[in-house]
Amino acid sequence: MAADSRAISYSIVIPVYNEEAVLPVLLRRLDLLLARLQEGAEVIFVDDGSRDSGPIVLQALAKRDPRFRYIGLSRNFGHQIAITAGMDAAQGEAIIVMDADLQDPPEVVDELIAKWREGYDVVYARRLSRAGESRFKRATAHLFYRVLGGMSSIPIPADVGDFRLIDRKVLEALRQMPERDRFVRGMIAWLGFRQTEVAFHRLARSAGETKYPLLKMARLAMNAALGFSDTPLRLAIWCGLAVSGLALLYGGWVMVLWMSNDPHLVAGWSSTIVIMSLLCGINMLMTGIVGLYVGRIHAEVKRRPLYVVQTRLGFESGQAMPDQLPAKAAIHAVHE
Numbered sequence: 001m002a003a004d005s006r007a008i009s010y011s012i013v014i015p016v017y018n019e020e021a022v023l024p025v026l027l028r029r030l031d032l033l034l035a036r037l038q039e040g041a042e043v044i045f046v047d048d049g050s051r052d053s054g055p056i057v058l059q060a061l062a063k064r065d066p067r068f069r070y071i072g073l074s075r076n077f078g079h080q081i082a083i084t085a086g087m088d089a090a091q092g093e094a095i096i097v098m099d100a101d102l103q104d105p106p107e108v109v110d111e112l113i114a115k116w117r118e119g120y121d122v123v124y125a126r127r128l129s130r131a132g133e134s135r136f137k138r139a140t141a142h143l144f145y146r147v148l149g150g151m152s153s154i155p156i157p158a159d160v161g162d163f164r165l166i167d168r169k170v171l172e173a174l175r176q177m178p179e180r181d182r183f184v185r186g187m188i189a190w191l192g193f194r195q196t197e198v199a200f201h202r203l204a205r206s207a208g209e210t211k212y213p214l215l216k217m218a219r220l221a222m223n224a225a226l227g228f229s230d231t232p233l234r235l236a237i238w239c240g241l242a243v244s245g246l247a248l249l250y251g252g253w254v255m256v257l258w259m260s261n262d263p264h265l266v267a268g269w270s271s272t273i274v275i276m277s278l279l280c281g282i283n284m285l286m287t288g289i290v291g292l293y294v295g296r297i298h299a300e301v302k303r304r305p306l307y308v309v310q311t312r313l314g315f316e317s318g319q320a321m322p323d324q325l326p327a328k329a330a331i332h333a334v335h336e
Contacts, residue, residue, distance in 0.1 A: 007039075007040040008041065008091045009037075009039035009040055009092055010039065010040075010092045010094050010113070011095045012033075012041065013095060013096065014044065014098055014100050015046045016045050016046065016050060017047075017050055018052045019100045020053050023057055026100055026106075029105075029106045032106075033106045042067060042069055042091060042092065043068050043069065044071065046085050048078070055072060062313040062314035063314070069315055070311065070312070072310045073085060073307050073309060073310060074309070080183065081182065082307075083184055084182060084306060085309070087175075090171065093167070093168045094167060096109055096112060097162050097165075097166075097184075099162070103202050104161075105203060108125055108163070108198060111200075113165065121170050121193035122191075122193055123195070124157055124164040124165075124195065124197050125161075125198050126159050126198070126199050127200065127201070128202075157185075160185060160197070161185065162184055162185055167193070170188065170193050174191065180304075
């Protein structure tokens, strides 16, 4: 039986996907963290469809230690959805989100809590350095945050991931945001509240491989750009106007040459083909941008649940299930 939910002050949400290699070290450091906390705390592991032996270890832990909970999703729904599933089940007054790979050091949680106790509602961890990452990834990450900051209508902190602490009232507000293509750090920034930062040096992975390769990073960047800015649509309009203007200028220049009987004006297909190819390419690009927004609308109107829970361990029988939360979190627990 889990501890009384009223005694829980801190909920630590950790999404897990094929992290069996790092679990022994992670669990030792979490145990030290929980021992330092004076108030009650829970650790919620969200298994995002792992295919290794990690779920076996975490399920056994949730059965024997009332401080740990386990949520097993029915398949891999993605990192941002896994974070959402864990926060939906959190009982604490302060919710801390961190990754399982130990690049987010559990020791920094003490600093996050200290800032929260000063009265801040959101305390995010800003990376001073990124050990173990290639120069290309550091450069693209730097570019991503700067471009997103310039495009977005709200200030989104640079060099900040999902490692953060949020107050209970921030979580309740976040639950009212039902979008499917989620960029959680941007959603929290949009909410406002009183926010501050704690700086830390991000370490290299202790073991295993990154779960955010280039393709997934690109997808996350696209969700951020489309979810928090209409700049791509505005860009499509201005590009269309620019191409149309150039076409008119070129047409006027050709007409002047024709009226002056310029001998260099050679009738042929080359210029026509070049111009048509350019216009068709621009048109396809702009249509694709609009299509991305339409696709997101289509995904939203289907109203499917964000995630499906297959296994749920370590929670009290009387605790509200996530399917009693807003519609966005409607799930089906297969067994507990």
